[in-house]
Amino acid sequence: MSSEIRPVSRPGIQWVYRMIERLIELTIMLCGWSSILFVFAIFYFVFREAAPMLFGDLNLVEFFTSPNWRPASEIQPQYGVLALLVGSLSVTALAMVLAVPFGLGAAIYVSEFCGGKLKEVLKVVIELLSAIPSVVWGFVGYMVLGPLIMQLSGAPVGVNVLNGGIILALMSVPIIVSVGEDALKAVPDSYREAALSLGASRWEIVCRVLFPAAKNGLLAAVLLGVGRAIGETMAVLMATGHAVQIPHSLFDPIRTLTATIAAELGETVEGDDHYRVLFVIGVVLFAVTFVVNLIADLVVKGIRSEKA
Amino acid sequence: MTVATDSSTRTHYSIQTRDLNLWYGKFQALKNVTVDIRPRLITSLIGPSGCGKTTLLRCFNRINERYGNVTTTGEVTILGRNVYDEDISLSELRKSVGMVFQRPNPLPISIYKNVLFGIRTHTRRGAFPRHQRDEMVESALRDVQLWDEVKDRLRRRATHLTLEQQQKLCIARLLPLKPRVILMDEPCSALDAEGTERVEALIGDLKRQYTIVIVTHNMAQARRVSDECIFMLLGEIIEHDDTVQLFLNPHKEQTEMYIEGRYG
Structure with missing residues (x-):
């Protein structure tokens, strides 16, 4: 009796159901599109604030090639971001030099060499590491690592490229480990078994099978780490010494693009040149992280299409 | 059993097991397995799912042990050595005892590199000059009747080949290592009827040079390809x-019931 398909008794109810269905669909669609909307809104806002300077008085050649950053000068303000750019790049490069081998090594260890409980513990701890707020990292850099660097190296200041690089490396490692581990885990077990049955050792399997098989995922892990490092603000603000100069050694204090925005925006008058130049820096940062993320994304897509 | 087991003929066998027991954790998967497998023949292992035939096969190159909770007792003598001796080199063992898997598993590198993968783990880099490597690849691929199909795309990724070609490649990559024994775990189960026929023909050719042990679910296949047959049930x-x-003319009742399809 209850199993037969009954005709609709009240067509009105049917209509209400259909409307509810439509409403839910619409809501979900809105959720999906909102993220795109927000990205464009942010970009639009940053760009709008920067535009008068970007297309107006700012000499772009000087902007990118001059190391003189004197935005507050009464006589002749100078807006050269070369030192800041070099500062950002040097501290990011150092962070990657430290974080990539460390992070990939940890990913390989977690995925291939340790098992059971230890693996679970390590994964939880690594996740925990990525949950530490960046201001805490900055604090560690300023109060712990700085004095330690001074003591060990005899450098006059402890907050410098080395300090910022180490802190940024520590912050990027969790991302590299978790994305890298996912990439290694995605390698079919049959590859490991095949190599093992041909007499390969575990280390040979890592080098000759897993690296070629997971290279896109591992590259994406590294790029996401780079993105994290270059966009980081608070920790580098506190750990790098905040001195505008092109560094000549690891022990020179520097200042990054991000830290400059964070430190100076509050002191500017809304709408003046200094204010707008800070937004131009924002556009530069936006462009850099966008490109890095885009490459990472394309690389990850590359894995998927290869598998298909 | 019609196969003689006295010790004077020991050397005539390529694989001998004595009281082989194996546990996965607390579950005993093999019980006092004592068996002698003769060289240059195809021996098939048959039995219902979970009877331990794959486990037994995987004891012969000790690849079982990659899952930590395996305990093994007893002896497996291959080419005159107990492979469970302390001083045995797993790498050397697997060089002489090759394995072909159920699902073709070429490595995600080029066809050329797949064929040479094994030899490269066993010799130092640059041990063979270029022309010698090319010859090895050609002869291995010719032996599995794959050369004509792939000779123009040796640098392409092996994972783009058809399943049949992949499985042939998986056999080909064992050959440069000059193994004595080739273990095959349901090598045709991923292939269609024609592919199965061609791979079976290939296995038949290979037996002239190698001892072949093949696990199969397919009794008809065991009948077609093998010279000797081992029936297993519940680890025995x-x-x-x-x-x-x-x-x-089966001697045991269980064998008769199984081959008549009354269970399994």
């Missing part, structure tokens, strides 16, 4: 005989 060897004898 029930019967080991000439294939024709075992199928026409």
Whole structure:
């Protein structure tokens, strides 16, 4: 009796159901599109604030090639971001030099060499590491690592490229480990078994099978780490010494693009040149992280299409 | 059993097990397995799912042990050495005892590199000059009748080949290592009927040079390809005989029931 398909008794109810269905669909669609909307809104806002300077008085050649950053000068303000750019790049490069081998090594260890409980513990701890707020990292850099660097190296200041690089490396490692581990885990077990049955050792399997098989995922892990490092603000603000100069050694204090925005925006008058130049820096940062993320994304897509 | 087991003929066997027991954790998967496998023949292992035939096969190159909770007792003598001795080199063992898997598993590198993967793990870099490597690849691929199909795309990724070609490649990559024994775990189960026929023909050719042990679910296949047949049930060897004898004239009741399809 209850199993037969009954005709609709009240067509009105049917209509209400259909409307509810439509409403839910619409809501979900809105959720999906909102993220795109927000990205464009942010970009639009940053760009709008920067535009008068970007297309107006700012000499772009000087902007990118001059190391003189004197935005507050009464006589002749100078807006050269070369030192800041070099500062950002040097501290990011150092962070990657430290974080990539460390992070990939940890990913390989977690995925291939340790098992059971230890693996679970390590994964939880690594996740925990990525949950530490960046201001805490900055604090560690300023109060712990700085004095330690001074003591060990005899450098006059402890907050410098080395300090910022180490802190940024520590912050990027969790991302590299978790994305890298996912990439290694995605390698079919049959590859490991095949190599093992041909007499390969575990280390040979890592080098000759897993690296070629997971290279896109591992590259994406590294790029996401780079993105994290270059966009980081608070920790580098506190750990790098905040001195505008092109560094000549690891022990020179520097200042990054991000830290400059964070430190100076509050002191500017809304709408003046200094204010707008800070937004131009924002556009530069936006462009850099966008490109890095885009490459990472394309690389990850590359894995998927290869598998298909 | 018609196969003689006295010690004077020991050397005539390529694989001998003595009281082999194996546990996965607390579950005993092999019980006192004692068996002698003769060289240059195809021996098939048959039995219902979970009877331990794959486990037994995987004891012969000790690849079982990659899952930590495996305990093994007893002896497996291959080419005169107990492979469970302390001082055995797993890498050397797997060089002489090759394995072909159920699902073709070429490595995600080029066809050329797949064929040479094994030899490169066993020799130092640059041990063979270019022309010698090319020859090895060609002869291995010719032996599995794959050369004509792939000779123009040796640098392409092996994972783009058809399943049949992949499985042939998986056999080909064992050959440069000059193994004595080739273990095959349901090598045709991923292939279609024609692919199965061609790979079976290939296995038949290979037996002139190698000892082949093949696990199969497919009794018809065991009848077609193998010379000797081992029937297993619940981790024990029930019967080991000439294939024709075992199928026409089984001695044990369980064997008879299984080959008649009354269970399994």
